[in-house]
Amino acid sequence: MSVIRQDPTTKEWVIIATERAKRPDQFKREQSPTDLPPHQASCPFCPGNETLTPPEILRLPPDEHENWNVRGIPNKYAALTGSGEAARRETGALFREMDGVGAHEVIVETPLHNQRMALMADSQVERILTACHMRYCALEKDSRIKSIIIFKNHGERAGTSLEHPHIQLVAAPVAPMLMRRKHDVAITHYDDTGRCLYCDLVAAELDARIRILFETDGFVVFHPYASRLPFETWITPRRMQPSFSQISPEDLRELASVLRKTLHGLDVALNNPHFNFVIHSAPLGDHQHEYYLWHIQILPRLTTIAGFELGSGIFINTMLPEESAAFLRKYCS
Amino acid sequence: MSVIRQDPTTKEWVIIATERAKRPDQFKREQSPTDLPPHQASCPFCPGNETLTPPEILRLPPDEHENWNVRGIPNKYAALTGSGEAARRETGALFREMDGVGAHEVIVETPLHNQRMALMADSQVERILTACHMRYCALEKDSRIKSIIIFKNHGERAGTSLEHPHIQLVAAPVAPMLMRRKHDVAITHYDDTGRCLYCDLVAAELDARIRILFETDGFVVFHPYASRLPFETWITPRRMQPSFSQISPEDLRELASVLRKTLHGLDVALNNPHFNFVIHSAPLGDHQHEYYLWHIQILPRLTTIAGFELGSGIFINTMLPEESAAFLRKYCS
Secondary structure, eight states, X not given: OOEEEEOTTTOXXXXXXXXXXXXXXXXXXXXXXXXXXXXXXXXXXXXXXXXXXXXXXXXXXXXXXXXXXXXXXXXXXXXXXXXXXXXXXXXXXXXXXXXXXXXXXXXXXXXXXXXOGGGSOHHHHHHHHHHHHHHHHHHTTSTTOOEEEEEEEEXXXXXXXXXXXXXXXXXXXXXXXXXXXXXXXXXXXXXXXXXXXXXXXXXXXXXXXXXXXXXXXXXXXXXXXXXXXXXXXXXXXXXXXXXXXXXXXXHHHHHHHHHHHHXXXXXXXXXXXXXXXXXXXXXXXXXXXXXXXOEEEEEEOOSOOOHHHHHHSOEEESSOHHHHHHHHHGGXX | OOEEEEOTTTOOEEEEOGGGOOOGGGGGGOOOOOOOOSOOTTOTTSTTOGGGSSOOSEEESOSSSSOOSEEEEEOTTOSSBSSXXXXXXXXXXXXXXXXXXXXXXXXXXXXXXXXXXXXSOHHHHHHHHHHHHHHHHHHTTSTTOOEEEEEEEESGGGTOSOOSOEEEEEEESSOOHHHXXXXXXXXXXXXXXXXXXXXXXXXXXXXXXXXXXXXXSSEEEEOOTTOSSTTOEEEEESSOOSSGGGOOHHHHHHHHHHHHHHHHHHHHHHTSOOEEEEEEOOXXXXXXXXXXXXXXXXXXXXXXXXXXXXXXSOEEESSOHHHHHHHHHGGGO
C-alpha cells in the first residue's frame, strides 16, 4: 500500500506509491548529452561571442582581460525587464495585471561549453555562486522587486534551451503564492513553537538519520520526508539566514563544495540526469526575522509531470526518500 | 514588454512574455503518434484482453455482451487503494503520514486502440463522461474520501504510459492545497460580493468577448485571462453546480458535445497535441453552497515546465490568451 505524506514546509500532500517503482539504478536510463564540444562557434555564451549577448552586467574575475570565468548578462528573451512602474491595472473587478517590470538575468557558469557543474572545481562553483549572490544583493535594492528566484535548468526535460551551462535569476514585482505559502507556514510554526521551522526540520532529519546524504559544519543535505520527485534533494544551511543575500563569504565557499559534491553524486549515480535546482529565499523585505531559512531544492526530472500533478498540486512519487537516500549516499562520500 | 496577470481563481500570477513567442501555428510541430493500429494484441485495454486488468467496476452498455463501449477498472498500479482507515500517524511534530487509502481508477474510453476523443462521436464522449460521473458519485459516498480528481493524460509529454485512450480518477483521503486555495478564493469572493466567483468570471469573459472560443446554452469555453500555458482552455458550466457529481443527464450530454468540439479544435489546429485535462470540483462535503462551480481545464503540453515554474509556482507563458483564442476560434465552429 502506498503512503501519503505531508510536506511540513507547505502542508501539501504527496503520494508515495512504490508499487510501480523502479529500483534506484533503473532511473539511470535518461541522460543529458555528454558528447558536447568545449567550444561551439554559434553559442552566444562561448568566449569570442560576447557581443551576441546583451551588454554584460558582471564578469569574474572582474578585471579587463579576456579570460573570464563567469559572466552575468540580461536574458536576451527576458520574461521581465528594466524600467517602468510596478503599478496594477484593473479591468473590472477580476482582471488585474501589471507591466512586466523586474529583471531576468543569466549567469554563464563557465567559458567551456561542455563543462557541467557536477564536474567543475569547487573554486569555479564558488565563483558562480558569488556571481548569483552579487546579483541577488544588487536586485534586492530595487524597491519594486518583491521576490528573487535563482534557478537552473539542466537538460531538455528540465526546460533548458541553451546547452552551455548557465543559471538564471528572475526578480519579480510580486511574491509568488508558493513563496507566501512557505513563509506563512514557517511563521505559524514560529508562533506555535518560538523556533524556526527549517531549523527544527533539519534537527528532525538529523535525528531520524535515514534521509541524510551528508552534512558539513554549515550545511545538511537530505532527501525530504515528503519528496515530490524521485531523488529530490534539499540543501539547508545550519545558520539562521532567511535570505540567500545574507550568506557569508565563508559559508558561500562551503556551499560551493557542498553543492558540487551533491550534484556530482547525482551525476554519477544517475548518469548525468536532467534536473532543475532552485534557491528559495523569503519574500524581499521579510529578511530580518527568525522564522525562515533559505534553502536549495534540487529536482531531478526523471519522471513526467502529468495531469494529476497539474490538476491537484499533489505529486505521485514512485520512490521513498529513505530508499533514494540510501542509494545516493554511497555516491556523495 | 511582458505583462504580469493574476489568476482570479487562485490569486497566483503568471508572466506572459511574448518576446520569445512563436506564432500560434508554430506550436504545431509536436504531435502524438497518429499511426496506431485499431487493436493491439499486447494492450490490456483492448477487447479480448479484459482478463489482463483488475476486475471490472463498470461497463457501458451495462449488459453482458462482449461489445462494450466503455469500461471502468481499478488502476493496476494504483496510487491509492481500497480498504483501511484514513488515520494520520505522526513521527515527532513534523513528519505526518497516512496509509494510501482511496481509489485510483481508469475509464477505458473506447474499444479502439487508436481512436482519440477529439475524433469520437458525441455519443461516445457522452458514455465516457457518464462513466466518470457514475464513478465520481459512487466514490464520493465513501466518508474517508475528501477529494476526487478526474484527469486525462494524452501523449508522452503529458505523462501517459498507455496509449490506448483512457481517463483516470483519483479519490484521495485529503484535499489538495490547490483545491483548498481555489475554494477559499471563491469563498472570499462570495463573502465580498454575494456572488459565485466563477459565474462572475464567465460573465466578465462573455462581456470582454476576446478570449471566448464558443458558448452553448449550458457552457462557455474560453482561454483564461491568466493562462499559464499556450492554448490553456477552460470549459465552465453556466448552471450553479459546485461538484461534477451534480451535473444533470441533459447537461452531461451537452458537455460531451462541447468537450469533443473543443478537443477537435485543438486537435486540428495543433495537429494532435499532447495535453492534460482536469475536472475540478469543490472538496467533498462542500457541495451545497453557492460559491463554487466545477470546471474543466485543458492544458496542452506544448512547452516544458522548467525550474522557474517548479520553484516559484509562477508560469511564464509565451502567448497571450487573446491571440490563442483568436487563432483557435476558427477551428471550433
